[in-house]
Amino acid sequence: MSHLAEVPAHTLTDASPRRAGARVIHRIIQNRAYRSAYQPIVDLSTSTIEGFECLTRFDASGDRSPDTWFLEAAEAGLGDRLEADTIGCAIRALRILPPGLYLSVNASPGAVLTGAILPIFERIDPRRIVLELTEHRPVENYAALNEALGPLRARGLRVAVDDVGAGHADLQHLIHLRPDVVKLDISxxxxxxxxxxxxxxxxxxxxxxxxxxxxxxxxxxxxxxxLHALKALGIDAGQGFFLGAPIGVRR
Incomplete structure (x- = not known):
């Protein structure tokens, strides 16, 4: 799963019922009205935690899904900024994460192609990061995307394709990106x-x-x-409430 959100009603008073609008998105960014939670990813062969997926929770309100917040930010021209800021917030957990465990963070191919999020990974050990590509539409230029990811992958950053099996463009992502991790869709x-x-x-x-x-x-x-059925099918690792709920971290 990509991002996770919680929303109470008071921050959307100037938004339309269907869209948050650029002003609300800008306010979320300016006030850092979000925080990170971390869901364990468990090695199914050893039943031990191998890493955590970083999930973004918004201090805003409404019935919007997490993906909708990021989509609306992109439509307002603020998508790259919101992705960069929330990823920057999430990876602070590396300072307290035991050695050997990794963080899995979500990003759109667009934010990779523009270079908006890449400097974040130059300041940390990329071997401790799995970058989950979350966009559910065709990538127009896989060569450019691979070129942008190349230097970080050479330094040890791993790439995951998220929500595989949900349809969309995931088979093309698998063929052209040859990801290090394939994440099966919750469905x-x-x-x-x-x-x-x-x-x-x-x-x-x-x-x-x-x-x-x-x-x-x-x-x-x-x-x-x-869990039993997935292990029998040869799944390497898993996450979900049976294995561990997201751990919230306050700002």
Whole structure:
């Protein structure tokens, strides 16, 4: 999953019912009206935590999904700024994270291509970062995206493709980016038990990912039955409330 949000009503008084608008997005950025939470990612072969996904929670309100906040920021011309600021906030946890554990952060290919988020990773050890690419539409220039990611990947940064199996453009992402990590969409985990089709789909994705030397992470594990079935399919790691809820960190 990409970003996580919580929203009470008082900060959207000048927003339309459907859109936050540039003024509200700007205020969120200016006031740093967000914080980070961290959900454990567990190695399924050892049952130990291998890293944490960084999730953004907004101190705003409404029924907007997290992705909607970032989409509206992009439409207001503030998407790169919001992504850079929230990633910068999230990776502060590296200072207290035990050695050997990594942080997984979400970013759009657009923010990579513009260079908006890349300087953040030059100031830290990129070997402790997994960069999850979250956009669900075709990337127009994979060569440019690979070129932008190249120097950081050479220094050890790992790239993940998020929400694989949800449709959209994820198969093209897998083919052209050859990610280090493939993250299966939560819908596959939720629909797995009792579905031969989803079982076959996950099996195929695991086989493909392992063939290109990618590690497979399943999201949304909420029951022992799901965990058992995913382990049997060869999933490398997982996250979800059954394995650990997000840990909130106050500013």
């Amino acid at each position: 596959l985990t939720r629909g797995l038990i009792g579905s031969e089709a989803i079982h076959a789909l996950i099996s195929g994705l695991v086989g493909f990912a392992h063939a290109i030397e990618s590690r497979v992470v399943a999201e949304g594990i909420e029951t022992p039955a799901q």
